[in-house]
Amino acid sequence: MARPEPAQTRRSDDGDTRPSDPLLSAEQPTTRPADLSTRERWETRDRPERIGRFVVVDRLGAGGMGVVYSAYDSVLDRRVALKLVRGDRGDPAIQVRMLREAQALARLSHPNVVQVYEVGEYEGQVFLAMEFVRGENLRGWLAARWKDGVQPPAAAILERLLAAGEGLVAAHAAGIVHRDFKPDNVLVGEDGRVRVADFGLAALAGPPLTDSRARRPEGARGLLNDPLTVLGAVVGTPVYMAPEQLAGEASDVRADIFSFAVTLHEALLGVRPFRGDDLVDLRAAILCGERRELPAGVRAPPWIAAAIDRGLAAEPEARWPTMAAFLAALRDDPARRRRRIWGAVASAALLGAMGAAALVRGELRAERCEAAAAAASLRWDEAARARVEAALVASGSPHAADTWARTAARVDAWTDAWGSARLEACAADDGPLHAAREACLDRQLWRLDGLLDALARATPTTANRAVTAASSLPPPRRCDDLRWLGAVAAAGPRAAVDPAVELSQRHLARLRALLSAGAHEPVDAEVEPLRERLEAADQPAELVAEARLLRGAAKRMAGDYAEAEAELAAAYELAGRSGADHLAAEAAVTATALLGVDLDRRAEAAVWDRSAAVMLSRAGATGHELDARLRTTRGVLHRNAGEHAEALAAYREALAILEADLGPGHPTLARVHSNIANVLINMGDYAAAREHLGRGLQLFIDSYGPHHPDAAVFHSNLGTLLSQLGDEPGALAEHRLALASDLFNLGEAHPAVGVDRFNIGVSHVYSGDLERAAEEFARASAILEAKLGDSHPQLAFIWTYEGWVMSRRGDHEGGRARIERALALREAGPTDPADLAHTKLRLGQELVAAGDERERGLALVREAREVFAGDAAANQLFLDETDTWLLGQVRSADADAPPAPAP
Numbered sequence: 001m002a003r004p005e006p007a008q009t010r011r012s013d014d015g016d017t018r019p020s021d022p023l024l025s026a027e028q029p030t031t032r033p034a035d036l037s038t039r040e041r042w043e044t045r046d047r048p049e050r051i052g053r054f055v056v057v058d059r060l061g062a063g064g065m066g067v068v069y070s071a072y073d074s075v076l077d078r079r080v081a082l083k084l085v086r087g088d089r090g091d092p093a094i095q096v097r098m099l100r101e102a103q104a105l106a107r108l109s110h111p112n113v114v115q116v117y118e119v120g121e122y123e124g125q126v127f128l129a130m131e132f133v134r135g136e137n138l139r140g141w142l143a144a145r146w147k148d149g150v151q152p153p154a155a156a157i158l159e160r161l162l163a164a165g166e167g168l169v170a171a172h173a174a175g176i177v178h179r180d181f182k183p184d185n186v187l188v189g190e191d192g193r194v195r196v197a198d199f200g201l202a203a204l205a206g207p208p209l210t211d212s213r214a215r216r217p218e219g220a221r222g223l224l225n226d227p228l229t230v231l232g233a234v235v236g237t238p239v240y241m242a243p244e245q246l247a248g249e250a251s252d253v254r255a256d257i258f259s260f261a262v263t264l265h266e267a268l269l270g271v272r273p274f275r276g277d278d279l280v281d282l283r284a285a286i287l288c289g290e291r292r293e294l295p296a297g298v299r300a301p302p303w304i305a306a307a308i309d310r311g312l313a314a315e316p317e318a319r320w321p322t323m324a325a326f327l328a329a330l331r332d333d334p335a336r337r338r339r340r341i342w343g344a345v346a347s348a349a350l351l352g353a354m355g356a357a358a359l360v361r362g363e364l365r366a367e368r369c370e371a372a373a374a375a376a377s378l379r380w381d382e383a384a385r386a387r388v389e390a391a392l393v394a395s396g397s398p399h400a401a402d403t404w405a406r407t408a409a410r411v412d413a414w415t416d417a418w419g420s421a422r423l424e425a426c427a428a429d430d431g432p433l434h435a436a437r438e439a440c441l442d443r444q445l446w447r448l449d450g451l452l453d454a455l456a457r458a459t460p461t462t463a464n465r466a467v468t469a470a471s472s473l474p475p476p477r478r479c480d481d482l483r484w485l486g487a488v489a490a491a492g493p494r495a496a497v498d499p500a501v502e503l504s505q506r507h508l509a510r511l512r513a514l515l516s517a518g519a520h521e522p523v524d525a526e527v528e529p530l531r532e533r534l535e536a537a538d539q540p541a542e543l544v545a546e547a548r549l550l551r552g553a554a555k556r557m558a559g560d561y562a563e564a565e566a567e568l569a570a571a572y573e574l575a576g577r578s579g580a581d582h583l584a585a586e587a588a589v590t591a592t593a594l595l596g597v598d599l600d601r602r603a604e605a606a607v608w609d610r611s612a613a614v615m616l617s618r619a620g621a622t623g624h625e626l627d628a629r630l631r632t633t634r635g636v637l638h639r640n641a642g643e644h645a646e647a648l649a650a651y652r653e654a655l656a657i658l659e660a661d662l663g664p665g666h667p668t669l670a671r672v673h674s675n676i677a678n679v680l681i682n683m684g685d686y687a688a689a690r691e692h693l694g695r696g697l698q699l700f701i702d703s704y705g706p707h708h709p710d711a712a713v714f715h716s717n718l719g720t721l722l723s724q725l726g727d728e729p730g731a732l733a734e735h736r737l738a739l740a741s742d743l744f745n746l747g748e749a750h751p752a753v754g755v756d757r758f759n760i761g762v763s764h765v766y767s768g769d770l771e772r773a774a775e776e777f778a779r780a781s782a783i784l785e786a787k788l789g790d791s792h793p794q795l796a797f798i799w800t801y802e803g804w805v806m807s808r809r810g811d812h813e814g815g816r817a818r819i820e821r822a823l824a825l826r827e828a829g830p831t832d833p834a835d836l837a838h839t840k841l842r843l844g845q846e847l848v849a850a851g852d853e854r855e856r857g858l859a860l861v862r863e864a865r866e867v868f869a870g871d872a873a874a875n876q877l878f879l880d881e882t883d884t885w886l887l888g889q890v891r892s893a894d895a896d897a898p899p900a901p902a903p
Contacts, residue, residue: 051082051122054129066125070132073117078694079132080117083198084125108174109402109705111409112167114187114197133195138164138186142267149270151298157267158304158330160186160194163409165260165327167196170405172253172323179251181259182240183267191665193702238279239272243314246283254316257326261311261319264330268300273312287314304330328382369426372438376415376422379448388455397463398744399707406705407455410470411448418444421476433485440479446506447473450513462517464745467704469517471667478661483620504534504543511550520557527551542583545574549587556594564594572611581619588612589626593633600830602637609634625668628657635675642832644683651676667703670696674717682834684873686724693721709745712738712752719759723766732763751794754783758798761805770805777802793831796822800839807846816850819843834875837867841882848889861886 048056054071060081061068071082109115115131138160145152164186168178178185178199185198238246242258245251265273275290276282284290300308307329313319320326385408392404418441425437451469454462462469479485507530511523531547552567568591575583588611596605612630616622631654638647655672662668673696680689697714704710719734739756746752761776781798788794803818819842826836841864847857865882868875 048122051084051127052118052120052129054080054082056082071129073129081114081130081132083128083130084122085128108171108176108199109399109707110167110170110405111702112163112194112196113170113199114195115701115706130197131195133187133189133197135187135189135191137184138188138194138263138267139183141188142183146270149295151268151270151295154268154301154304158264160188161260161264161267162327162330163194164196165323165330166405166409167194168256168260169323169327170401171196171199172256173401177251177253178256178259179245180237180240181256181263182237183263184237186263193665238282239274242316243283243286244316246279246286252316253323254319254321257311257319257323258313258316260323260326261308264304265308265312268304268308269294269298271295273308286312289314301333303332366427369423372426373419373423375442375445376418376448379445379452380411380415384452384456388452388458391456391458392463392466395458395460395463397460399705400463402705402707403463403466406703407466407470410467411451411473414470414473414476415448418448418476421479425479433482436485437479440485441476443505443509444474444476444479446509447513449506450510451516453510454514454517454519458517459519462519464709465516465518467667467708469513471703472516475662478624481620481624485620500537501539501543504530504539508543508546508550515550515553515557518557520554523550523554524558527554541574541578542580545571545578545580545583545587548574549583549590552587553590556590556598561594561598565591565599568594576615581615582621585612585615585619585621586626588615589630589633592630593636596633596637597640600640602641602830605633605637623657623661625658625661628654628661628668628672631657632672632675635679639675639679639682640832641830642834644679648676648679648683651679665699665702667699670699670703670714672696673699674714677721678717681721681724682832683871684876686721689721690725693717709741712741712745712756715741716756716759719763723763728763728766732760732767735759735763749783749787751784751787754780754787754798755794757783758801762801765801765805770809774802774805774809777805791825791828793825793829796825796831796835796839799825800842803846804842807849812846812850816843816846819846833867834871834878837864837875838878840864841878845885858889 050056051069051071054073057070057072057079059067060070066083066085069082069084071080072078073080114133116128117131118129120127120129141160142157145157164181168181171178176199178196180198181196185196187195187197189195240259240262242251242255245255262273265271271292271294273291274282274285275292276285299305307320307326310329311319311326320329388407389404392407393400397403422438422441425434425441428434428437451473454469455466458466507526511527511530514520514523527547527550531544531551534544534547548567549571552564552571555561555564555567568587572584572587572591575581575587588608592605592608592612595601595608609630616624616627616630621627631650635647635650635654638644638650651672655669655676658666658669658672673692677689677693677696680686680692693714697718700708700711700714715734715738719731719738722728722734723731735756739753739760742750742752742756757776758780761773761780764770764773764776777798781795781802784792784795784798799818799822803815803822805815806812806818807815819839823836823839823843826839840860844857844860844864847853847860861882865879865886868879868882872879
């Protein structure tokens with residue numbers, strides 16, 4: 001069946017599947033002997049052709065637990081790692097336990113844990129389809145840094161181990177114990193993100209041991225240098241195992257704490273902590289505390305050494321009670337808590353000598369800078385973390401635990417970056433902008449205060465946007481941009497030292513944080529009284545401008561577009577007159593989106609666009625995130641007008657800016673990739689669309705997790721793409737996932753649910769199930785008409801399909817009326833020419849079939865063909881169908897014509 005048109009995509013106005021690997025289609029599966037057992041296959045280099053729906057590509061490695069393959073997921077078009085877990089010890093109970101633990105892993109989603117996508121059984125073995133990570137394991141990463149016995153800087157090593165520790169914290173919270181933590185099971189991706197792999201299943205592969213010496217295989221004294229799991233003895237890697245594991249006793253999360261301490265000791269100091277050449281000697285060394293000597297010149301910071309020592313305690317009760325407590329101790333650098341400035345001042349007075357005074361001044365400066373750099377981490381202390389975590393969990397969001405972990409990781413990274421930037425700024429003393437640079441960073445703390453306040457009062461909406469809100473904290477390195485910094489400093493409130501002014505600035509920063517978390521209602525309630533107080537107190541005009549800007553943004557978020565337009569215009573005027581170009585630029589960018597996207601008043605939006613560009617340049621903000629927002633809005637407007645090349649260019653400009661300003665892994669990029677993919681789909685470049693959609697999906701899942709409600713947008717767009725590639729079962733599955741997510745998060749009456757049902761209906765059309773297609777179209781039409789009115793452009797898609805299906809089911813009169821209504825709606829306002837052409841094609845076909853308006857019908861079809869031929873690359877399917885249909889009409893007319901007279 002010819003495809004009527006692409007399914008409707010879920011457009012993202014804010015802007016993994018992995019890209020297709022050409023090697024996958026070229027490689028032929030290896031044929032294996034039919035009588036080769038699964039166990040034998042693990043011990044040879046043979047591999048299966050398929051495991052479930054996964055096409056096996058290559059064998060990555062093997063160990064005592066089984067074998068790992070790289071594979072291709074043909075449904076989701078992504079590269080995966082497939083692990084076949086050994087369970088052939090003849091005990092069905094072991095197999096059941098393995099499957100149960102693997103299923104628990106599949107429910108664990110955390111940025112520092114390798115994601116398990118699917119769990120199943122293959123020839124009596126458990127398999128796990130996991131995230132394919134491009135990079136290296138921690139052992140290889142460390143080897144590249146430990147060269148010639150020279151100890152590398154501790155900070156980078158500690159950063160990666162702390163990230164791995166957060167993965168263990170998340171697993172423990174989910175009731176999962178790793179049992180085999182070691183450098184080989186920690187992956188460092190090319191993107192820099194650390195992921196812990198190979199959770200939990202090690203202890204399920206065989207029965208516990210009661211006599212490790214008696215069961216030690218031949219040559220076991222050499223096994224301590226073998227990075228693979230020992231087979232046939234104890235389960236795990238002995239040098240990283242807690243003594244209770246070595247004894248074959250039951251173990252819990254404290255065994256992971258011990259393994260983590262061993263790994264951290266080795267990573268920081270270059271050697272493992274305990275002596276011992278076999279299992280018995282190793283356990284004895286642990287119990288007796290016989291430690292290896294450290295290489296000359298190798299040391300760990302004292303507080304880290306103390307934390308490791310406690311983690312290495314022989315008795316589980318003497319170790320850290322939780323991984324979270326262990327990590328908190330590792331982060332507790334006493335230098336960040338020192339407050340000895342006044343003591344140093346007193347010492348300086350006693351020293352008296354000029355040289356000593358100079359030395360003390362240097363120490364005082366270092367102390368002052370150190371104290372200033374600790375400000376962010378002091379705000380984000382254990383008490384603040386506990387408040388935010390409790391609030392997110394209490395919000396009732398079904399993915400609250402995952403959201404908390406991801407949000408905390410974002411705030412952790414930001415506070416670390418801010419501390420480094422503040423320390424550098426304090427120490428630099430780099431001329432006239434030195435004070436402005438420090439002030440810029442200090443003002444960013446107000447945004448952190450506002451964020452923590454917003455998250456500590458989380459609602460379901462706030463919880464869903466918590467990662468977004470944490471990601472919206474301004475990049476600390478922006479305060480190094482001297483052009484922007486100079487523009488802001490020149491326009492800043494002259495009375496910034498006034499406590500009343502600072503209080504107002506803090507209030508505005510808190511309201512911004514609330515908006516970033518989606519909490520527009522409290523902003524709307526607070527900002528107008530604040531504006532009135534600012535004006536009554538004659539505070540700087542730029543503060544009033546910011547208040548009106550925030551009220552306009554809140555009104556837009558609430559759908560009160562008239563009020564939003566008035567507030568944004570007032571904010572722009574006030575900011576412009578007071579020289580606050582950065583605020584004027586923000587007001588103009590927001591007004592461009594409001595007028596162009598929300599209200600479809602494109603001519604007025606173009607005026608705002610030009611004003612925004614000028615103000616961005618004057619504010620030194622060209623190349624910042626705000627500039628990317630403007631270009632994204634341009635992309636949306638071009639796309640809605642059917643100007644695909646222009647839309648693609650605008651989106652790509654936005655993507656380049658965001659990658660440079662926020663970093664390649666920032667969540668905002670996911671939506672821009674999705675927007676680019678949607679345009680490429682419209683242009684017929686499905687291979688490039690698949691690449692961008694895959695990158696966007698991976699970024700989104702990495703940032704928000706697979707259960708976030710906005711994942712529905714990506715499922716929907718992926719379904720559209722799979723449909724264009726002819727994979728209707730895959731497309732239908734994706735659209736159903738989108739529908740399930742939207743029903744759960746938004747309810748049956750939401751317009752997004754109507755779009756989901758429309759897309760499901762289209763998939764049924766392609767599959768030939770017209771009855772179910774008609775049901776879905778009717779439900780979609782009812783939802784959208786009720787919520788958006790009967791003149792919304794989105795309805796033209798549904799009515800065209802609905803009428804086409806009605807005619808195919810025998811209701812030609814009703815079908816024709818429906819498509820006539822779609823055509824009238826499309827012709828009434830701006831629309832994509834290809835969409836209009838598709839409706840003309842369907843109506844023309846119906847008119848010719850009815851016979852009463854044949855000439856009009858033929859004219860409509862020819863008009864449609866002209867549009868399709870003008871952009872054949874994007875409309876080849878439609879062009880082929882139209883030409884075939886027109887040829888059929890010619891042949892039919894020839895067959896009906898009377899025979900020509902004989903000459």
